[in-house]
Amino acid sequence: MRTDIGHRRIRSSERPPVQFENRGVSVSSSVEPLGREPLVRSVDSPAINDTHQRLLESAVHLFAVRGFHGTGIRDLAAGANLSSATLYHYMGTKERLLFQIMQDALDRLLLAARVIESQSDDVRIRLAGLVRMHVITHALRRDASNVVDNQVSALEPDDRMLIIQQRDSYEKFWADAIAEGVAAGFFTVPDQSAARIALLEMCSGVARWYSVDGRHSPDEIADIHVELAAALLRGCDGRPTWTEPENHLDIHSLVEEIWAIRVPDGKANRAVK
């Protein structure tokens, strides 16, 4: 097992130029770190003004709290303090607005994942970086994260396909890191795909429960999740006896009785897929 931590720690001053071209959406490389970055900056409208920005921020919040279907045109107009006529000038359709919001959120995640990939040769350090980035942004950008996680089904089919492709591209950074870590003997997981999904659900969950009034800062939550990810991915050296089938409780009967549902037996029907 390799034990060297062969990563390059990148300080701000020596960070390599970031590749900012990303699926037709350009994010300025000259933005001040703490400046007010337009939430969405598409090729169609490179200069997003304050009004558009206000609309986008209000829409993200409304979609997160009331859902896409529960947010009316009047809600959007009122949220951004606009008339309906002005609103249409900025947003096209409500569905396009949702698409823009999701595309922007995923663009940023993809860009961050690419930068992280370039910053260390050690897959464990990169994995820890992915976890930290995902957790911190899901804590600080709760609304946008929840919209991406919960409202995909509200998109039109073509847009939905694009967003799912983008999400898959992002998840591939995680899949590749897990695969590389397993190949190098750093990680031990019974099912890489299931481990990736579980890890992402665990980290995305932060957007559902994080509160600024809570016990931990985003940094502390990120630290905790890196440790949990380490535990999850190192897996069990030898399957512990308490996970063996012969030690299971009879959960089938319990579930069938209390939920009055049929729990299918055994293996999935492989023929389906």
Added chain:
Amino acid sequence: MRTDIGHRRIRSSERPPVQFENRGVSVSSSVEPLGREPLVRSVDSPAINDTHQRLLESAVHLFAVRGFHGTGIRDLAAGANLSSATLYHYMGTKERLLFQIMQDALDRLLLAARVIESQSDDVRIRLAGLVRMHVITHALRRDASNVVDNQVSALEPDDRMLIIQQRDSYEKFWADAIAEGVAAGFFTVPDQSAARIALLEMCSGVARWYSVDGRHSPDEIADIHVELAAALLRGCDGRPTWTEPENHLDIHSLVEEIWAIRVPDGKANRAVK
């Protein structure tokens, strides 16, 4: 470290009588395991007929897909093939319907957790039972699970408080199991509360991605999650070097640059809470 698996494996024939009294909602103990159990059976309306049942099932689906705010009275009536007048007879207000659905879902989870607690002396076996039960029901009752997870904020304050109390009671079974496992030396987690939340998010995530056409059956997914839970809760025997702060990438600068947000430094403000 104790290594004995001192649980009692309960077969259907020897299963102890279940305590079916649970927060004023009675679930019949004589229900046929595969029969058609009313989704909600409150003390106010002990006999739920087929029409009411159809309304509840349709409402769960509508709330899950369109959200509470995105589901109109006309949607509910159309979904259950009822007139608006008949609809009111069954549901009272839309908010009460949401409350009933959530209360029922949590009642079943609480009941199942109580039964599991009574079925083994070994906390690891009980924890595995909780994971299996939670995962299987979140796969097979996706809509209701997603409604409980995502629509709590749509409830009126009093109802919201009751549902949150109920959810806390359910989570206490998980908290107690983790605490007992840590005390017995079976589990090693840096932060029990964070581990519980992460574990529940991971297991609840199944309701967001499970598909009957997928690669795995609910049973297989439950097995995988028991193994992941085991890995997660056993924690790291000695914190691995790649999780140490001095090996972190500079994620703060990255996030501040790409998301144009300020990441607060260091610890949370303890004074807030």
